[in-house]
Amino acid sequence: MPTRQLTVLGGYPTGPAATIRKDRWWVSPAITLIVLTVFSVYVTWAALQGDHYYANPYLSPLYSPVLYTDPSVAGAAPIAHSWLGVWPSWWPGFLPASPALLILFFPGVFRFTCYYYRKAYYRAFTGSPPACAVNPVASRRYRGETAWLIFQNLHRYALYFAVLYIFILYYDAFVSLFRNGEFGIGVGSVVLFLNATFLGGYTFGCHAMRHLVGGGFDCMSCGKTTARYGAWKRVSWLNARHPNFAWASLVWVGFTDIYVRLVSMGVITDLNTWTN
Amino acid sequence: MSTRTFKIWRGDSGGGAFNEYDAEVDEGMVVLDVLHRIQALQANDLAVRWNCKAGKCGSCSMEINGRPKLACMTRMNTFGPDEVITVQPLKAFPVIKDLTCDVSWNYEQNKRIAPFKPQPRGRDGEHRMYQQDVDRVQEFRKCIECFLCQDVCHVVRDRGRKDAFVGPRFMIRLASLEMHPLDDDDRVPEIMKEYGSGMCNITRCCTDTCPENINITDNGIIPLKERVVDRYYDPLARLARLFAGRRMRTKTRSEEQSK
Ligand code: SF4
Ligand code: SF4
Ligand code: FES
Ligand code: FES
Numbered sequence: 001m002p003t004r005q006l007t008v009l010g011g012y013p014t015g016p017a018a019t020i021r022k023d024r025w026w027v028s029p030a031i032t033l034i035v036l037t038v039f040s041v042y043v044t045w046a047a048l049q050g051d052h053y054y055a056n057p058y059l060s061p062l063y064s065p066v067l068y069t070d071p072s073v074a075g076a077a078p079i080a081h082s083w084l085g086v087w088p089s090w091w092p093g094f095l096p097a098s099p100a101l102l103i104l105f106f107p108g109v110f111r112f113t114c115y116y117y118r119k120a121y122y123r124a125f126t127g128s129p130p131a132c133a134v135n136p137v138a139s140r141r142y143r144g145e146t147a148w149l150i151f152q153n154l155h156r157y158a159l160y161f162a163v164l165y166i167f168i169l170y171y172d173a174f175v176s177l178f179r180n181g182e183f184g185i186g187v188g189s190v191v192l193f194l195n196a197t198f199l200g201g202y203t204f205g206c207h208a209m210r211h212l213v214g215g216g217f218d219c220m221s222c223g224k225t226t227a228r229y230g231a232w233k234r235v236s237w238l239n240a241r242h243p244n245f246a247w248a249s250l251v252w253v254g255f256t257d258i259y260v261r262l263v264s265m266g267v268i269t270d271l272n273t274w275t276n
Numbered sequence: 277m278s279t280r281t282f283k284i285w286r287g288d289s290g291g292g293a294f295n296e297y298d299a300e301v302d303e304g305m306v307v308l309d310v311l312h313r314i315q316a317l318q319a320n321d322l323a324v325r326w327n328c329k330a331g332k333c334g335s336c337s338m339e340i341n342g343r344p345k346l347a348c349m350t351r352m353n354t355f356g357p358d359e360v361i362t363v364q365p366l367k368a369f370p371v372i373k374d375l376t377c378d379v380s381w382n383y384e385q386n387k388r389i390a391p392f393k394p395q396p397r398g399r400d401g402e403h404r405m406y407q408q409d410v411d412r413v414q415e416f417r418k419c420i421e422c423f424l425c426q427d428v429c430h431v432v433r434d435r436g437r438k439d440a441f442v443g444p445r446f447m448i449r450l451a452s453l454e455m456h457p458l459d460d461d462d463r464v465p466e467i468m469k470e471y472g473s474g475m476c477n478i479t480r481c482c483t484d485t486c487p488e489n490i491n492i493t494d495n496g497i498i499p500l501k502e503r504v505v506d507r508y509y510d511p512l513a514r515l516a517r518l519f520a521g522r523r524m525r526t527k528t529r530s531e532e533q534s535k
Contacts, residue, residue, distance in 0.1 A: 010339075010365045011285040011294055020342030020362055115498055119479050129430040132481035133343055133367075142435035146474035153501075153509035207494070211502035219457040223406040239494065 016137040017130050025131035032124035035247075039254055043104070046257050050098030051075045053257070055264035057179045058188040059172050060257040061195050064165075067102045075264035107165060110158035115207045116246050118152060156208040166203050169196040179274045186272025188263060195256045198249035205238030205245055277302050280352070282314060284322070285364045288373045294362070295319070301352050307363065308336050308347035311375075323374040331487060334422030338375050339364040344424040346487050368426060368433040379423050385442040388470070392453055393461040409457045415495060416452040418488040419445065425482035425492060431475050441472035444482035448496035455499065465528040468504045473497065 013020065046053075046062055052075030053063040059077060066077045070087035077099070079086065087097055095101065111117055122128045127137030136142075145152050173192040177185055203209070214220045214232030221229035238245065262268045282297045297314045308326055315322040327333040329348045336347040341355075341362050355361055369377035398404055425444040431437045442450075450471060454463050467473050478501075482492045490496075506513050507524060517524060527535075 009287070009289070009291065009371050010367055011292070011362075012364070012367050020339065020364065022341055022359075115478055118477065119493075122477050122479050128477060129434065129479065129481070132428050132484055133339070133433075136430050136434050142431065142437055142475075144431065144437075144441075144472075144475035144477050149477075150474075150509075153505045156502075156505065156510065207498045208502060208505075211499060211506075215499050216503060216506060218455055218459070219405075219409055221406055221408050222457070223404075223409075229408065 014135070016135055017127060019131075019134040021131070021133060025134055029124040029127075029130050032120045035250070036121060036124070039250055042254055043257075046261070047098055047100035047104055048096050050096050050100070052261045052264040053077070053100070054081070055188065055260050055270065057176045058186075058192060058260045058263065058270075059176070060260040061169055061172070061192075061199075061253050062104065062257045063098075063100045064172050065103060065168050066099045068099060070097060073097075075261075106158060106161035110155075110162040110203075111246075111250075113152050113155040113158055114246065115155070116242050120246075155206075156212065159203070159206050159208050159212075162203045162206075166196065166200045169199060172196070179272075180276050182274055182276050184273040184275075186270045186274065188259060188270050188272070191252075191256050191259050195249075195252050198245060198252045201238055202242070202245035202249040204235060205240075205242040206235075207239060207242070210235045210239050278357070280310070280355075281360045282310065283360055283362045284311075284314070284319075284374070286319075286322070286374050287371065289371055292371070292374075296360075303353075305352045306348055307340055307345075307350040307352065307361065310352065310361075311347060311363070323372070323376045325376050332420055334420035337366055337422045337424050337427065339366060339427075344427045344485050346422060346424070349487055366423070366427040368429075369423075379426075381438060382421070382423050382426055382443070382445065385446045386449065388442070389446060389449060389453070390461055390463065390466075392456070392459055395458050395460040403458055405457045412495060413452040413455050415490055416448040418490055419448065420488060421445065422487060424485050424487065428481045428485045429476075430479070430481065431472075431477075437472075437475055441475035444476070444492045444497065446471065447473065447476065447500060448490065448492050451496040451500050454503065462525055464503050464507045465525050465531075467500055468508060469528050469531075473500050473504050476501075 011020070019025065043062060051073045053060040054075055054077040059066065059081065063077070066082045067084050068087045069077045069079060069082040071079050091097055123130055128139070129136040169192075173189065173196045176189040176192045177183055210232065213235050214228040217228065220226065220232055263270045278301055279298050280301045282299055283294045284297060286292050286295045297318050299310050299314050301310055308324075308329060311322065311324050315324065324347070325335045326348060327335040331346055331349040334346070337344065338347055339345070340347065340350050344366065347363075363375065365371050365375045366377045366379075369379050369381065372378050394403060423445060426432050429444050431441045432443045450463060450467055453459050453461070454467065476497050478493055478498060480493045483490070483494070486492055507526060
């Protein structure tokens with residue numbers, strides 16, 4: 001019995017986001033949309049604050065490295081933590097005096113151009129396509145990543161900076177074991193170490209990393225145990241878990257900032273072993 | 277045994293419609309079994325392609341409840357008891373009749389790809405390669421050419437850009453040649469300019485769909501995109517090549533010829 005005559009051959013619906021699928025295909029892009037939006041809003045807010053990013057001996061990863069600091073601000077890093085000294089007088093008055101604004105660009109670009117996040121936000125934010133076998137939200141003439149999205153090809157340059165940040169974040173975590181010269185450990189230290197580790201897992205599992213350490217060669221081992229092949233194997237292991245590290249590190253970096261902020265504001269007390 | 281309702285698209289290049297069939301389903305059946313039962317008992321002229329019934333020939337590709345699938349590998353017990361099962365021909369290719377499509381566009385893409393070009397033999401007169409170096413290209417040999425990835429890829433399926441992109445199946449064929457330790461050909465300019473690596477926006481539907489679980493995007497397309505970056509977009513790599521005096525092709529063969 002003919003039940004329905006559709007205009008598109010094969011019985012396919014037309015129009016944006018139309019599909020025959022009956023499962024809840026929109027759940028995953030919706031979660032992506034919500035998490036990425038909440039994260040971006042929070043990070044922007046936190047970066048604009050310029051205060052309570054330091055709770056001795058913890059430094060929020062959103063503010064690391066501290067290039068300049070204004071130690072008179074509540075919860076600001078002490079001058080010893082600053083790479084270049086006190087807050088510069090040339091800083092334009094209309095911008096909040098926040099050290100985060102000086103350093104967040106690179107991690108931001110790194111995530112934005114990440115092959116995995118591209119998938120996530122092309123699907124969730126631009127509907128290109130929203131999910132598999134679901135009609136894309138129309139664009140005039142589709143050109144993929146060849147037109148204005150061509151800058152995505154410079155992802156590896158963002159990676160170079162991201163690797164640098166991993167070392168800095170581990171350094172921060174290491175420094176968080178000393179309060180006023182006394183060795184110890186607090187919940188915040190664990191939070192900071194986990195943060196560096198998640199971000200490290202994310203960064204070293206990068207597709208561009210996988211290519212650069214060995215994937216770009218056809219003969220990675222040529223029958224020998226080469227460092228190149230070994231590195232490629234390790235990066236490949238992380239790479240297979242790249243989405244997991246991407247989400248874990250995203251959530252954790254936000255959480256770390258919240259933790260340090262709340263401790264710095266005195267809202268919560270950090271459990272630790274220090275006596276001073 | 278239970279009775280299940282199937283909504284099957286019937287028609288040809290001139291048009292068509294969904295027809296409903298109630299069919300008896302036995303335990304252990306797959307969608308292809310039910311289609312055969314409908315064909316035997318209710319619709320003798322139902323066109324459906326199949327061959328191996330073992331997920332190895334890639335003939336029975338169709339869309340089941342809106343998802344590109346192999347009918348012989350889609351078990352009936354994966355559906356809810358009252359679920360109506362919608363079956364359609366692949367969206368990305370022209371319908372011949374009912375559930376069969378003309379997939380010849382894919383064979384045309386395949387013909388465009390230059391075949392394997394072996395390196396000269398080693399000093400001992402042998403070709404040598406090592407298992408660990410070919411592991412990654414062997415993943416792509418699992419392909420059964422079901423073209424489900426081609427069908428689900430939005431560039432091919434919905435964007436009308438068959439002119440600009442060979443599709444995921446042929447991107448991994450290219451990857452298997454380009455990464456092969458014994459292949460002597462350089463395919464990077466063609467990968468970018470003719471086969472269209474930049475058209476893929478790595479949204480991974482091909483990988484999510486592949487019945488052979490080939491990691492098309494991560495292991496095939498992205499590595500190719502990175503090689504394209506080396507050749508065209510990375511300013512430091514270009515500078516390094518300049519200083520080292522290493523010349524690499526940036527024009528495709530047909531661009532070189534048309535000069
Ligand atoms: S990842 Fe690329 S090739 Fe695969 S379906 Fe998406 S756009 Fe197509
Ligand atoms: S890559 Fe997978 S989905 Fe694509 S044709 Fe081969 S087996 Fe089918
Ligand atoms: S691909 Fe995700 S960080 Fe590089
Ligand atoms: S009939 Fe061969 S794959 Fe389904």
